[in-house]
Amino acid sequence: MWYQRTFTLPAAWAGKHILLHFEAVDHQATIFVNGQKAASHAGGYDAFSVDITAWLAKGANSLVVAAYDANDGRTPSGKNGPRGDYTFSSGIWQTVWLEPVNPDYIQTLRLLPDLAGQRLKLDVKAPGAARITAVVFDGKKEVARAEGTAETAFYLPLANPKPWSPDAPFLYDVKLTLTAANGRVSDEVMSYVGMRDVQLGKVNGVVRPLLNGQFVxxxxxxxxxxxxxxxxxxxxxxxxxxxxxxxxxxxxxxxxxxxxxxxxxxxxxxxxxxxxxxxxxxxxxxxxxxxxxxxxxxxxxxxxxxxxxxxxxxxxxxxxxxxxxxxxxxxxxxxxxxxxxxxxxxxxxxxxxxxxxxxxxxxxxxxxxxxxxxxxxxxxxxxxxxxxxxxxxxxxxxxxxxxxxxxxxxxxxxxxxxxxxxxxxxxxxxxxxxxxxxxxxxxxxxxxxxxxxxxxxxxxxxxxxxxxxxxxxxxxxxxxxxxxxxxxxxxxxxxx
Missing domain, CATH: 3.20.20.80 (Glycosidases)
Structure with missing residues (x-):
């Protein structure tokens, strides 16, 4: 399957690196920008991103995506495979978007709640040893702050955290700021976290799943x-x-x-x-x-x-x-x-x-x-x-x-x-x-x-x-x- 479109970048994006994001393409995707191959990806159910800056031109740009799905049962396909029960589909099937970023930017973020320890573990991937400032908000109120370094996990103490559950799905907002080696703020990212704990335990002698220490x-x-x-x-x-x-x-x-x-x-x-x-x-x-x-x-x-x-x-x-x-x-x-x-x-x-x-x-x-x-x-x-x-x-x-x-x-x-x-x-x-x-x-x-x-x-x-x-x-x-x-x-x- 072939997809083609043209796009023009906003003037405000000048000097930025341009990321092209795909949430899912089934199954093999090859990306061409202005007639040149920029990237390829295999996997129909996971996301991927491409920095297309090097292939961009002033004015209108051409984007072509070639998607190939052999449908031979030898790739993860769920109900969409050769023995699937329903209408077969393929190609680009989730969201696609462009994002402008600075050369130093937050690439990935992992948030691991530790409810019992009243803390949040952060693992940030970014170029070099950039400084990361993490701030947690309850609504508009700042409730915790910590600093760390990209590529090295660090913890943010969070006193008396509100737990996340189906009955009370409370979410804290999280703001991350990346400060580059030159001292300038190079990127800011907003996310959120639900403080919850999942494990097995015994309730009246019976092994059951526990959410925040309680059987639900x-x-x-x-x-x-x-x-x-x-x-x-x-x-x-x-x-x-x-x-x-x-x-x-x-x-x-x-x-x-x-x-x-x-x-x-x-x-x-x-x-x-x-x-x-x-x-x-x-x-x-x-x-x-x-x-x-x-x-x-x-x-x-x-x-x-x-x-x-x-x-x-x-x-x-x-x-x-x-x-x-x-x-x-x-x-x-x-x-x-x-x-x-x-x-x-x-x-x-x-x-x-x-x-x-x-x-x-x-x-x-x-x-x-x-x-x-x-x-x-x-x-x-x-x-x-x-x-x-x-x-x-x-x-x-x-x-x-x-x-x-x-x-x-x-x-x-x-x-x-x-x-x-x-x-x-x-x-x-x-x-x-x-x-x-x-x-x-x-x-x-x-x-x-x-x-x-x-x-x-x-x-x-x-x-x-x-x-x-x-x-x-x-x-x-x-x-x-x-x-x-x-x-x-x-x-x-x-x-x-």
């Missing part, structure tokens, strides 16, 4: 992020936000972002609205053979995705593999993710009890932080915790309802069906009553219902694919969800 039942929706017009691309930021606000309105506190990543604005709204996120790694398929090159591509993009979204407090768990799809070295990769980012939980092979017909099942990796099964319709026979891992039901439900005039023009399907909105709501309330029992008496800590919206032939969403109809009685869905979450809070009375 994780009740969420499987969210595939598909759209009737843009496929993987939402039509607007408001559309992205609409799905998330509906999730919150319906009483959930978690989204499992399934088999894809989203633009950074999605994670901003999760941070802002107070929605926990489980982030999947898009699967590989390799239907013909498993090769070293395939595995190398997967590992490279997995690391890139972890780096891209490291600063989002809403992301509390990484999911490297799903239902054994394209799985390899599951134990090693699960351990590597946990070492690389110990601040989050890891679900190494969600739904290890399921398996595609073309590949041997890896089964339970017996490491990571969750014993995770998928049960349709469920939720009975969900996994139970062991001595080191919490129990999660990574997928269940999937009960469908036909809504005439709002269905994709193919044969539609679901795991089960109900004839009316009221009946579907009754069925959902019954399933959540069972989740409540599993949480209380079998140690279940996470339940993720399939799914936020219908997706093409699948009619098991809470919303139709066009987002035009709420398929359940939302007030009743919210009431039973909140009852389960409240029961979880009541369980969290004692931590061993």
């Amino acid at each position: 039942m994780q009740l969420g929706l499987l969210d595939q992020g598909y759209w009737p017009d843009g496929i993987l691309t939402a039509p607007t930021e408001e559309a992205l936000k609409f799905d998330m606000e509906y999730t919150k309105k319906a009483g959930y506190n978690l989204i499992r972002k399934h088999m894809k990543t989203e633009p950074q604005r999605f994670y901003y709204w999760a941070d802002k609205l107070g929605l926990l996120v489980w982030q999947d790694m898009p699967a590989i398929w390799y239907p013909n053979e498993d090769t070293l090159a395939t595995r190398t591509r997967f590992r490279h993009e997995l690391k890139a995705i972890l780096d891209d979204h490291y600063n989002s407090p809403s992301i509390i768990a990484w999911v490297p593999f799903n239902e054994n799809w394209g799985a390899f070295d599951v134990v090693r990769i699960t351990d590597w993710v946990k070492r690389y980012d110990p601040s989050r939980l890891v679900n190494g092979n969600s739904g290890f009890n399921n398996n595609p017909s073309y590949q041997k099942a890896y089964g339970d990796p017996k490491n990571g932080d969750f014993v995770d099964t998928h049960i349709y319709v469920g939720p009975t026979k969900a996994s139970e915790p062991d001595e080191k891992r919490a129990a999660s039901l990574g997928e269940f439900g999937g009960v469908g309802l036909f809504v005439r005039g709002h269905m994709w023009p193919v044969e539609n399907n679901a795991y089960a069906y109900e004839p009316t909105k009221a009946a579907l709501t009754d069925r959902y309330v019954f399933l959540l009553d069972q989740v409540d029992q599993l949480m209380r008496y079998r140690g279940l800590s996470v339940a993720i219902y399939t799914q936020t919206t219908d997706v093409e032939h699948e009619v098991n969403g809470l919303l139709t694919y066009d987002r035009g109809v709420e398929k359940m009685e939302t007030d009743r869905v919210r009431a039973v969800n909140q009852a389960v979450l409240q029961a979880g809070y009541e369980l969290a009375t004692k931590k061993d």
